Amino acid sequence: xxxxxWSGLLGFVLVLTLSISALAEDKKEAQILxxxxxxxxxxxxxxVLQRQVRTMQESMxxxxxxxxxxxxxxxxNVNAIRQGQSRVAEGAMSAVNEVNGLGERxxxxxQRIDKLSEQLADLKKTVENLPKLPTFTQITPGNxxxxxxxxxxxxxxxxxxxxxxxxxxxxxxxxxxxxxDNAQYWIGETLFAKGRFAEAVTEFDxxxxxxxxxxxxxxxxxxxxxxxxxxxxxxLARAEFQALLKLYPKSNEAVLAKQRLDGGQ
Amino acid sequence: xxxxxxxxNQTDIKKQVGTIIVTPGNGPNLALADFVARSSGIDSAVNExxxxxxxxLEFAAISGIVGKSLNPKSLVPDPASLKYEEWSSDPTKADYxxxxxxxxxxxxxxxxxxxxxxxxxxxxxxxxxxxRIAHEFADEIVKLLTGRDGIATSRIAYVxxxxxxxxxxxxxxxxxxxxxxxxxxxxxxxxxxxxIAYVSFKTGVPNIVVRAVGGGLVGGxxxxxTTSSPSISPSGQLAFSSAISNDGSMEIYVSSLDGxxxxxxxxTNKTVNISPRWNPAxxxxxxxxxxxxGSPTVYVMDASGANQRVLVGRGGHxxxxxxxxxxxxIAFTYGGAGGYQIFVTDVASGQxxxxxxxxxxxxxxxxxxxxxxxFQSTRSGRLEVWxxxxxxxxxxxxxxxxxxxxxxxx
Numbered sequence: 311x312x313x314x315x316w317s318g319l320l321g322f323v324l325v326l327t328l329s330i331s332a333l334a335e336d337k338k339e340a341q342i343l344x345x346x347x348x349x350x351x352x353x354x355x356x357x358v359l360q361r362q363v364r365t366m367q368e369s370m371x372x373x374x375x376x377x378x379x380x381x382x383x384x385x386x387n388v389n390a391i392r393q394g395q396s397r398v399a400e401g402a403m404s405a406v407n408e409v410n411g412l413g414e415r416x417x418x419x420x421q422r423i424d425k426l427s428e429q430l431a432d433l434k435k436t437v438e439n440l441p442k443l444p445t446f447t448q449i450t451p452g453n454x455x456x457x458x459x460x461x462x463x464x465x466x467x468x469x470x471x472x473x474x475x476x477x478x479x480x481x482x483x484x485x486x487x488x489x490x491d492n493a494q495y496w497i498g499e500t501l502f503a504k505g506r507f508a509e510a511v512t513e514f515d516x517x518x519x520x521x522x523x524x525x526x527x528x529x530x531x532x533x534x535x536x537x538x539x540x541x542x543x544x545x546l547a548r549a550e551f552q553a554l555l556k557l558y559p560k561s562n563e564a565v566l567a568k569q570r571l572d573g574g575q
Numbered sequence: 576x577x578x579x580x581x582x583x584n585q586t587d588i589k590k591q592v593g594t595i596i597v598t599p600g601n602g603p604n605l606a607l608a609d610f611v612a613r614s615s616g617i618d619s620a621v622n623e624x625x626x627x628x629x630x631x632l633e634f635a636a637i638s639g640i641v642g643k644s645l646n647p648k649s650l651v652p653d654p655a656s657l658k659y660e661e662w663s664s665d666p667t668k669a670d671y672x673x674x675x676x677x678x679x680x681x682x683x684x685x686x687x688x689x690x691x692x693x694x695x696x697x698x699x700x701x702x703x704x705x706x707r708i709a710h711e712f713a714d715e716i717v718k719l720l721t722g723r724d725g726i727a728t729s730r731i732a733y734v735x736x737x738x739x740x741x742x743x744x745x746x747x748x749x750x751x752x753x754x755x756x757x758x759x760x761x762x763x764x765x766x767x768x769x770x771i772a773y774v775s776f777k778t779g780v781p782n783i784v785v786r787a788v789g790g791g792l793v794g795g796x797x798x799x800x801t802t803s804s805p806s807i808s809p810s811g812q813l814a815f816s817s818a819i820s821n822d823g824s825m826e827i828y829v830s831s832l833d834g835x836x837x838x839x840x841x842x843t844n845k846t847v848n849i850s851p852r853w854n855p856a857x858x859x860x861x862x863x864x865x866x867x868x869g870s871p872t873v874y875v876m877d878a879s880g881a882n883q884r885v886l887v888g889r890g891g892h893x894x895x896x897x898x899x900x901x902x903x904x905i906a907f908t909y910g911g912a913g914g915y916q917i918f919v920t921d922v923a924s925g926q927x928x929x930x931x932x933x934x935x936x937x938x939x940x941x942x943x944x945x946x947x948x949x950f951q952s953t954r955s956g957r958l959e960v961w962x963x964x965x966x967x968x969x970x971x972x973x974x975x976x977x978x979x980x981x982x983x984x985x
Contacts, residue, residue, distance in 0.1 A: 428692045428694075455924075459923040459924040459925075460923065462922070462923050463903065463921070463922065463923025463924075465857075465859075466854060466856065466857065466860070466902040466903060466922050466923065467856055467857075467901055467902040467903055468856050468857045468902060495882075499859075499877070499882075503857065503859050526882075528881075529877070529881045529882040532879070532881045533877070533879070533881055533882075536879060562841075562842070562880070562881075562883055563880075563881050565842045566840070566879065566880045566881060569838070569839060573838075
């Protein structure tokens with residue numbers, strides 16, 4: 311349903327672009343180029359939006375004002391085109407006789423733009439009726455801090471699937487960075503939050519073995535024990551709490567482990 | 576100036592919060608046609624409705640609001656009277672127009688139209704008092720334009736004298752919630768808005784009381800040592816700070832709402848661990864204040880007590896953290912000799928933004944939509960509850976006759 315509507319829309323943008331190209335010899339070339347640029351931007355925006363709406367329909371995620379920001383941007387683009395048009399139209403009034411059919415083309419464009427507004431309104435409706443909204447985290451490739459921040463931000467907002475893939479990406483891309491053990495820890499933590507305890511145990515184990523010298527080991531051991539408890543493996547959990555007490559007696563997690571052992575939890 | 580004021584790179588968080596609030600001239604334009612009285616003798620109620628709706632939508636900051644002086648002169652009591660071109664063209668230049676009529680009772684017929692596409696977006700009927708029906712319609716408009724719930728029907732709990740009071744989010748309709756002749760302090764709404772936990776000195780030792788918003792007793796604690804700063808998780812767990820360990824420390828505990836299933840999360844040596852605040856979006860983490868490193872600083876830990884780490888605010892005095900309902904930000908009080916102000920940090924990047932500067936400003940609490948903050952301020956000469964947008968703009972006083980320690984609920 312979407313692809314049909316959008317391809318029609320993109321078709322119109324294409325027609326509009328071509329009709330504008332035909333006027334390139336006009337004295338108002340600069341204004342027309344400006345308009346063309348706006349249309350190109352709009353086209354790119356629409357492609358992005360189209361893709362994101364599709365992602366959104368598949369996504370099982372909540373809490374994003376970003377789509378509304380996108381819609382606002384598109385509305386702004388439509389307004390920019392409207393303004394661009396009126397500028398071109400003003401400039402073109404004197405040149406109307408020289409430039410055949412410009413006025414007609416412009417009013418045709420007007421109708422198309424009104425149609426676009428309608429489709430935007432439809433899109434808004436569609437967006438409202440979507441059960442869940444995704445977040446679109448902007449990640450600059452090659453910036454580890456930004457990737458880590460995006461991943462932890464998604465964990466904090468409850469976008470667990472996104473957080474897992476971002477933390478995984480971090481560990482794969484920057485395996486020797488200072489935060490790699492943290493990212494590995496958070497993979498386990500996020501799986502734990504999703505209730506996928508067996509996988510969480512596997513990921514916490516990687517913190518304990520691969521990053522044995524890192525400062526996340528006590529927390530990883532403690533949370534691994536909690537995950538084992540959740541899986542009903544209380545003997546293994548106790549063994550893990552005891553190992554934690556023995557190996558890291560001064561850690562805050564050792565205090566918590568002792569409490570769990572004493573309380574029989 | 577403490578180190579925290581010298582944050583060199585605030586551009587990203589500034590940009591980020593800058594997109595959350597729509598400033599005039601940005602985004603779509605919403606025009607409000609004054610609602611028309613369809614019965615006699617209700618003119619003042621209709622007037623109050625119109626003023627309330629305007630104030631709600633201005634504070635919501637989700638669109639530009641067209642100044643009423645630019646509205647066409649013709650009355651619009653119903654869709655049949657709406658002339659689209661009048662509203663979409665100069666000087667009104669509206670994208671949307673809200674209008675309707677009110678009959679005695681009060682019953683209001685409320686409409687929202689997109690004047691460019693001529694589409695009817697809302698047609699609804701509300702009954703009740705003038706302020707309430709305006710709040711409900713305002714929230715409907717916000718929901719339609721943003722897809723997210725508005726806050727016009729939300730309420731704020733706060734301390735007034737020795738009692739806990741409740742008021743509408745805009746300061747109207749204030750009334751008592753809990754008073755027992757002793758000191759009552761630190762109210763905290765649960766994330767779902769069903770409960771309020773607070774601290775009562777009734778037994779002589781401060782302990783926690785949890786009540787339903789209707790007033791019924793739900794639970795609390797009954798310890799022999801100071802027990803304070805309650806916070807309720809999304810799944811109905813209680814976090815609080817207590818001196819029950821009797822080793823000279825205030826430590827953080829979690830329990831059920833009735834105090835059972837007690838679990839200790841911090842164990843320090845003669846230090847203070849206070850003000851635990853659940854992440855209301857996930858319930859997975861707790862922010863808190865600890866002075867274990869020398870000065871009171873914002874820490875974060877797993878809800879099990881594991882992975883305790885500094886979030887922000889080393890050197891200086893950080894206090895009363897408050898996690899935004901969407902899980903994205905933590906607001907807190909920070910200061911020292913130079914005064915106390917409200918800051919907000921993006922939990923992902925740790926970037927900071929200072930939101931207040933006039934008077935002494937403390938105890939931030941987030942609106943349910945994570946776009947606004949209420950706080951206590953001395954700037955009027957006495958402690959009152961104030962409000963602002965997440966970017967620090969739009970600061971206004973909401974409580975009258977004294978107010979502090981606000982907690983904003985659904």
